[in-house]
Amino acid sequence: MTMIDIAALDDIPREGARVVRTALGCIAVFRTADDRVFALDDRCPHKGGPLSEGIVHGSLVTCPLHGMVFDLATGLAQGADTGSVATHPARVERGRVLIGLEVMRARPAA
Amino acid sequence: MKQRLVVIGAGMASGRMLEHLFEAGFDGEVTLFNAEPRGNYNRLMLSPVLSGEKTYDQIVTHDAGWYESHGVDCRFGEPVVKIDRENKVVYSAQGGVPYDALVIATGSAPFILPVPGKDLPGVCTYRDLEDTNAMIAASRPGAKAVVIGGGLLGLEAAAGMAARGAEVTVIHLMGHLMERQLDPAAGYLLQKDLEARGIRIHCKGATKAILGRDRVEAVLLEDGTVYDADLVCMAVGIRPEVRLAHDAHLEVGRGIVVDDQMRTSDPAIYALGECVEHDKQLFGLVAPLYDQAKVLAATLLGQEAAFKPVQTATKLKVTGVDLFSAGDFAEAPGREDIVFRDPGRGVYKRLILEGERLIGAVMYGDTADGSWFFDLIRQGKDVSDLRDTLIFGPAYAGGPTANPLAAVAALPPEAEICGCNGVCKGRIVQAIEGGATTLDMVRAQTKASASCGTCTGLVEQVMALTLGDGFTANANPPMCKCTDHTHEDVRRLIKSRGLKSIPAVMQELGWKTSGGCATCRPALNYYLLSDWPLEYRDDRQSRFVNERNHANIQKDGTYSVVPRMWGGVTTPAELRAIADAAEKYAVPMVKVTGGQRIDLLGVRKEDLPAIWADLNAAGMVSGHAYAKGLRTVKTCVGTEFCRFGTQDSTGLGIKLEKLLWGAWTPAKVKLAVSGCPRNCAEATCKDVGVVCVESGYQIGVAGAAGMDVKETEPLLTVATEDEVLEVVAAFIQLYRENARYLHRIYKWVAKVGLDWCRAQVADPAARAALVERFRISQSVYQTDPWAEHAARPADWAPVADLTLRAAE
Ligand code: SRM
Ligand SMILES: Cc1cc2nc3c(=O)[nH]c(=O)nc-3n(C[C@H](O)[C@H](O)[C@H](O)COP(=O)(O)OP(=O)(O)OC[C@H]3O[C@@H](n4cnc5c(N)ncnc54)[C@H](O)[C@@H]3O)c2cc1C
Ligand code: SF4
Ligand code: FES
Numbered sequence: 001m002t003m004i005d006i007a008a009l010d011d012i013p014r015e016g017a018r019v020v021r022t023a024l025g026c027i028a029v030f031r032t033a034d035d036r037v038f039a040l041d042d043r044c045p046h047k048g049g050p051l052s053e054g055i056v057h058g059s060l061v062t063c064p065l066h067g068m069v070f071d072l073a074t075g076l077a078q079g080a081d082t083g084s085v086a087t088h089p090a091r092v093e094r095g096r097v098l099i100g101l102e103v104m105r106a107r108p109a110a
Numbered sequence: 111m112k113q114r115l116v117v118i119g120a121g122m123a124s125g126r127m128l129e130h131l132f133e134a135g136f137d138g139e140v141t142l143f144n145a146e147p148r149g150n151y152n153r154l155m156l157s158p159v160l161s162g163e164k165t166y167d168q169i170v171t172h173d174a175g176w177y178e179s180h181g182v183d184c185r186f187g188e189p190v191v192k193i194d195r196e197n198k199v200v201y202s203a204q205g206g207v208p209y210d211a212l213v214i215a216t217g218s219a220p221f222i223l224p225v226p227g228k229d230l231p232g233v234c235t236y237r238d239l240e241d242t243n244a245m246i247a248a249s250r251p252g253a254k255a256v257v258i259g260g261g262l263l264g265l266e267a268a269a270g271m272a273a274r275g276a277e278v279t280v281i282h283l284m285g286h287l288m289e290r291q292l293d294p295a296a297g298y299l300l301q302k303d304l305e306a307r308g309i310r311i312h313c314k315g316a317t318k319a320i321l322g323r324d325r326v327e328a329v330l331l332e333d334g335t336v337y338d339a340d341l342v343c344m345a346v347g348i349r350p351e352v353r354l355a356h357d358a359h360l361e362v363g364r365g366i367v368v369d370d371q372m373r374t375s376d377p378a379i380y381a382l383g384e385c386v387e388h389d390k391q392l393f394g395l396v397a398p399l400y401d402q403a404k405v406l407a408a409t410l411l412g413q414e415a416a417f418k419p420v421q422t423a424t425k426l427k428v429t430g431v432d433l434f435s436a437g438d439f440a441e442a443p444g445r446e447d448i449v450f451r452d453p454g455r456g457v458y459k460r461l462i463l464e465g466e467r468l469i470g471a472v473m474y475g476d477t478a479d480g481s482w483f484f485d486l487i488r489q490g491k492d493v494s495d496l497r498d499t500l501i502f503g504p505a506y507a508g509g510p511t512a513n514p515l516a517a518v519a520a521l522p523p524e525a526e527i528c529g530c531n532g533v534c535k536g537r538i539v540q541a542i543e544g545g546a547t548t549l550d551m552v553r554a555q556t557k558a559s560a561s562c563g564t565c566t567g568l569v570e571q572v573m574a575l576t577l578g579d580g581f582t583a584n585a586n587p588p589m590c591k592c593t594d595h596t597h598e599d600v601r602r603l604i605k606s607r608g609l610k611s612i613p614a615v616m617q618e619l620g621w622k623t624s625g626g627c628a629t630c631r632p633a634l635n636y637y638l639l640s641d642w643p644l645e646y647r648d649d650r651q652s653r654f655v656n657e658r659n660h661a662n663i664q665k666d667g668t669y670s671v672v673p674r675m676w677g678g679v680t681t682p683a684e685l686r687a688i689a690d691a692a693e694k695y696a697v698p699m700v701k702v703t704g705g706q707r708i709d710l711l712g713v714r715k716e717d718l719p720a721i722w723a724d725l726n727a728a729g730m731v732s733g734h735a736y737a738k739g740l741r742t743v744k745t746c747v748g749t750e751f752c753r754f755g756t757q758d759s760t761g762l763g764i765k766l767e768k769l770l771w772g773a774w775t776p777a778k779v780k781l782a783v784s785g786c787p788r789n790c791a792e793a794t795c796k797d798v799g800v801v802c803v804e805s806g807y808q809i810g811v812a813g814a815a816g817m818d819v820k821e822t823e824p825l826l827t828v829a830t831e832d833e834v835l836e837v838v839a840a841f842i843q844l845y846r847e848n849a850r851y852l853h854r855i856y857k858w859v860a861k862v863g864l865d866w867c868r869a870q871v872a873d874p875a876a877r878a879a880l881v882e883r884f885r886i887s888q889s890v891y892q893t894d895p896w897a898e899h900a901a902r903p904a905d906w907a908p909v910a911d912l913t914l915r916a917a918e
Contacts, residue, residue: 006910014285015625015651018909026908033294033625036442050667053655055628059442062628064655064663069628073443094364101912 003089003098009035012097017052017061022101027088028052029097030072032059038072039090039099045083113138115410116200116209118190118354120144122153123383123399124215125172130407132180140182141207143200145216146238147187149177154396156242157427160270166239193358195376211410214355214366214374214381218348218394223258227320233342236267241343248341251275256329256339258317260287262426264345265304269428271343272309279337280304281315281329283346286613291424291435293624295451295458296474298613302456303431312337314647350385350392363387370416372406382406388417395422423484425477434480437470437487438462445469450501451620452476458617460624461501466492468500479503518571527572528565533558535572542576549573566594590629592621597850601637610642612649626652633851636738639774640846643887656736660895661718664711669718671710672735673725674771677745677763677783678706687728695721705742705780707733719903722896731894734771738852741780743767744792748785748802757802759785762831766800769835770842772892773884776849776858779842794822797855798838807834811841811867812859820856823864826872840871840880847883 012018012031019042020027028042028051036059042052049065059072069078075085089100115138117124128140142149155169177184185202192201199206220235222228234244248255249271257268260282272278280287286297287304301311316332320342328338350365361367361375365387372380382402384393393399398419408415423436439462450459457475461468461483467490471483482504486493493500523536533556541555552569553559559566574581586596595603600619609615612634616626626634631652638646656662661669673688688708692700698712713721722732734740745763749755763783770779782793783800793799795815799822801808806829810822826837844867849858859867870876899906 004912006912011909013651021908021911021913023913029909034289034439047665048667050663053659053663053667055631055654056651057627057631058623058625065665067628071443 003091003100005096005098007097009037009092009095009097012037015056017054017056019050019052020099026050026052027099027101029090029099030056030061031097032056032072035092037090037092037097039088040070040072040075041086041088043085044068044070045077045085051085114141114208114210115139115213116141116143116207116211117213117215118143118200119215119217119383119385120146120148120150120172120184120186121215121217121383122150122396123217123403124213125150126400126403127213127215127382127407128172128180128182130404131410134407134411136407136411138210140180141185141209142177142182143185143188143190143202145187145189146240148239149173149184149186151239153238154427156236156239157266157270159239160242160245160267161273161429162270163429190354193354193379195358195379198378210378212379213406213410214379214385215383216351216354216385218384219351220344221347221349222344223317223346225317225319227322227326228344230320230322230326231324232322232326232340233320233344236263236343236345237348245271245341245343246274249274249276252277253340254338255279255341255343256281256337257343257345258329259345259347260284260311260313261290261345261347262288262424264343265300266427267343267345268309269304269307269431271341272307276341277308277310279310279312279339281312281317281331281337283314283316285313287311287313288426291472292433292474293439293460293472294613295460295617295621295624296433296435296472298611298617299456299458299474300426300431300433302614304428348384348394350387352385355381355385363390365392370405370418371409372402372417373409380406380409388419391419393419395424397422421484421488423480425480432473432475432477434473434477435471436480436484437468439470439472447624448497448501449622449624451617453618453620459501463493463497466494468493515571515575518568519575527568528556528558538569538572539576542573547573547577547580589633590627592616592623592626592630593619594622595619597633600634601641601848601850604637604641610638610645612638612652636774636776636851639891640887643890657738659715659718660732660736660899661713662736666712668712668714670735671713671718671721671725672703672707672733673730674733674767675707675730676767677743677760679745679760679764680708684728684730687725687730691721691724694724703735705735706744707742709735716903716907719900719906723900726894726897726900731771732896737774738777739772739774739779740767740770741778743770744780744782744796746783746785746790748783752785754788755785755802756804757785757807757831759783759791759800759802762800762802762807762834763791765831765835766838769839772894773842773846773888774891775842775846776851777854779845779855781838795819796822798822798841800834800838805829807831809834809837809841812856812864814854814856816854818856823859825864825868836877836881837871839884840877841867843880843884843887844870846887 006020014031015033017028017030026042027039030038042050044051044063046068049063051061053064054061060069062069068081070085075087077083091098120142150172152169152171158164159166188202190200190202199208220237234241253276255271255276255278257264257280260280268278268280286294287300318332319330320326321328321330326339326342328336330336352362352366355366356362366374366381366385368374368381368386368388372382374381383399402417405415405417421437426433446463448461460472462470468486521535525535527533527535537556538558541552546552546555559569588594589597609618615634635649635652639648650658661671663669692710695717697710701709703709743763743766745760748759766781779797781798782791782796784791784793785802793801795813799810808827809825811825813822814820845855
């Protein structure tokens with residue numbers, strides 16, 4: 001797994017997210033109140049809502065469009081809802097955020 | 111020949127290692143270098159020295175006699191400048207010393223913020239005796255000190271200087287103190303305690319520069335705040351001191367890389383203490399360093415030993431502050447919290463469980479059980495049996511699991527239920543038997559649960575026991591699953607208890623989760639900004655997407671942009687600017703809204719700052735079409751053009767919109783002004799609608815035309831435009847101060863009654879006070895959010911674009 005340095009931790013607001021654009025769609029990179037980071041596809045499985053714009057509470061995010069709640073680590077929908085979002089490896093190293101992207105390798109050479 | 115051991119750094123870690131070596135009978139020759147002009151002392155105890163509770167002599171751990179009796183060649187005040195690995199010699203300015211084995215124990219160096227003025231005299235760090243003495247010298251009563259950094263070290267420095275009489279301000283970048291060890295609730299309690307000692311705390315403060323000509327005079331923050339300072343202490347973090355190792359080409363990551371035996375990449379060189387990195391981990395507390403010391407002593411004696419990092423616990427060494435944190439307290443999937451809050455005593459405890467094991471604990475105010483919890487964490491014991499009473503500590507462990515109702519039933523009549531008002535169980539039972547069958551009635555008659563409300567659950571249990579099947583729990587449900595309080599209770603308590611931050615509300619009102627949820631956070635953020643316009647700072651992350659991005663999100667993730675069009679009136683120049691923007695940003699649809707203005711639909715997020723800047727340049731501001739705030743004021747043409755118009759309805763609508771725009775409200779607010787009873791502006795179905803008549807202005811309120819349709823009800827009829835503006839501002843402020851979040855005006859009026867509202871705004875004194883409070887709030891919130899955000903376009907774009915990279 002290649003880990004790619006995408007930003008400084010402080011580029012992402014606490015309890016917020018920023019988006020990384022990739023050839024296979026956008027990835028939302030979340031930062032929790034206690035400075036952990038998570039990377040998920042920025043598309044809600046319900047109707048494609050941008051999860052990066054949801055309210056982050058604890059290690060959950062609430063989709064901004066119709067309120068489904070997802071676990072940032074597993075990508076699983078919470079409560080009575082079903083469905084999941086793809087997750088990607090992410091970690092903080094020396095104040096920088098790294099994400100691992102198999103999606104990049106899967107991309108055919110342009 | 112005797113083994114020649116050279117040690118660089120006479121600190122806490124190497125001191126402990128030498129003790130172990132000599133106890134085991136090590137008979138090599140030891141040379142000990144230290145950059146500080148002294149031997150080993152207990153660095154942790156510098157804080158009691160700073161506060162005056164101890165003297166330096168009392169914290170020396172190894173005195174000259176100790177070094178002499180073990181034949182240590184002491185080179186104090188003589189920093190090592192170079193390691194020659196090939197010839198196995200270390201050099202100081204005084205020359206070289208050969209070694210067979212070398213130990214690097216250089217500790218850490220304080221991190222210095224790269225801001226202008228950092229080198230001025232009067233700026234210090236907090237690491238050694240020199241720093242401590244500098245702070246003692248500067249802490250004359252009345253002197254002003256600024257500490258940058260609200261972590262463990264910064265706060266100990268602040269408390270120490272404050273104890274000596276200095277006026278201390280702590281500037282902390284993050285939202286709450288000691289965020290690495292504490293969650294926001296505990297951080298809030300700590301801040302409250304420190305403020306009670308006269309220490310000023312400025313969170314979310316970024317230092318921009320240290321000001322002064324020949325020495326420090328003040329500190330300037332990014333937000334423009336300036337704090338005067340005779341001394342500035344930077345305690346923003348530490349960095350492993352790795353320069354020697356780096357120059358000698360040893361393997362260095364963030365620290366000097368060592369294996370389980372504390373060996374570096376050179377088999378003759380070892381390292382320990384804060385300068386090392388083991389298994390990708392750094393160390394900043396002394397407990398694991400002592401374990402390293404034991405392991406390294408064994409390694410040097412040829413014995414087997416391996417270092418395994420253990421969990422560490424933190425305590426802040428400020429007399430009178432009780433705080434404890436251990437293990438891992440981050441929220442994560444599969445983890446569960448047990449939270450206990452006792453607002454009356456300022457106690458907060460939180461345990462973090464993963465499966466059957468306790469993995470972390472944060473405590474404030476009552477830390478007596480800290481070591482018991484710490485032990486459970488370290489042992490990784492299965493705590494499922496203890497779980498129900500775990501948070502109450504060892505005293506309850508293993509006792510019978512309590513049925514809450516049975517426990518209340520067992521209470522004697524004189525047992526106190528409501529601590530705030532001193533109401534006992536017997537009094538409540540008496541009231542219920544006397545006919546108080548609802549919580550509100552019990553509250554009214556006994557005052558039980560009428561103050562902080564934490565005992566509401568208990569009171570309800572007493573009611574359930576006394577009334578049996580006749581009891582139905584409170585019909586007004588709690589705000590959300592994070593609390594037992596209703597919206598009304600929370601609003602009332604925020605005001606009566608002076609709560610001014612989200613963590614303060616969560617602590618003082620006994621929130622059951624540590625960080626709230628998507629339901630309570632936006633509501634709390636609104637209540638706080640509405641009640642404390644000058645003190646509270648809006649929390650962007652607690653807002654729904656539309657209000658965070660100041661645009662309406664669409665189903666495909668694009669946004670709509672609606673500029674304000676005062677009273678529905680526009681000009682050719684504005685229309686031209688809108689048309690230009692629509693073309694420039696390829697807006698898929700331009701639509702006239704039901705609110706008399708123009709909507710640009712389908713704008714990409716990263717284009718928002720630019721389109722805003724363009725519209726701003728043409729003199730337009732945000733229309734807040736996304737806000738729980740003032741939306742539109744629809745008008746008709748009125749006396750200006752219409753043959754039936756009785757007053758200038760267009761002009762009045764514009765004045766109302768200019769008065770009210772920017773104000774946040776519990777739910778959206780829409781107005782209209784019609785020039786005569788024909789009512790072309792549909793004023794009779796708005797939140798507030800004005801219908802002009804010959805004799806003046808009929809102000810109606812509480813209309814609706816959305817999911818419910820309802821005609822407005824007459825509030826007041828007044829004679830002049832000025833009175834309309836006053837009455838409407840006062841009424842909106844009344845709504846802002848009293849309604850629950852997301853209730854439109856018609857729902858709120860149905861609850862509190864129109865008569866009550868009218869009484870408030872009709873009374874001249876009450877009206878004037880409401881208008882004044884509205885004015886104060888507008889002095890903060892009537893700003894164009896677009897202009898503010900357009901200035902930082904980078905925040906709106908993706909943080910990285912990997913599509914280009916992939917193509918390489
Ligand atoms: C743009 C507009 C429709 C239009 O093309 O005309 C509109 C569009 C939306 N309305 Fe509306 N409403 C618009 C005028 C109205 C009106 C008429 C009016 O303002 O005179 C009403 C009835 C009056 C009222 O507010 O009661 C109206 C009653 C609603 C309601 C029901 C509110 C209620 O309390 O019953 C909602 C849902 C809500 O707010 O929860 C809503 C919500 C919405 C939202 C924000 C849905 C959402 O949350 O995403 C729509 C945004 C669409 C988008 O993607 O941008 N819209 N909406 C109108 C913007 C007016 C403006 O200039 O600001
Ligand atoms: C004010 C204060 C309060 C603290 N409170 C706590 C606490 O409550 N609990 C806790 O667990 N920890 C606490 N710590 C942290 C703890 O003191 C450190 O973890 C510990 O001292 C690190 O030990 P060390 O031996 O690695 O480094 P140090 O003790 O820093 O020793 C390193 C020594 O190496 C010397 N040196 C550096 N470079 C050279 C060179 N080139 N040549 C010669 N000598 C050199 C330095 O001068 C220094 O004397 C506190 C620290 C401070 C400053
Ligand atoms: S009525 Fe309003 S909320 Fe419903 S689809 Fe139309 S714009 Fe959207
Ligand atoms: S798109 Fe996420 S909940 Fe509907």
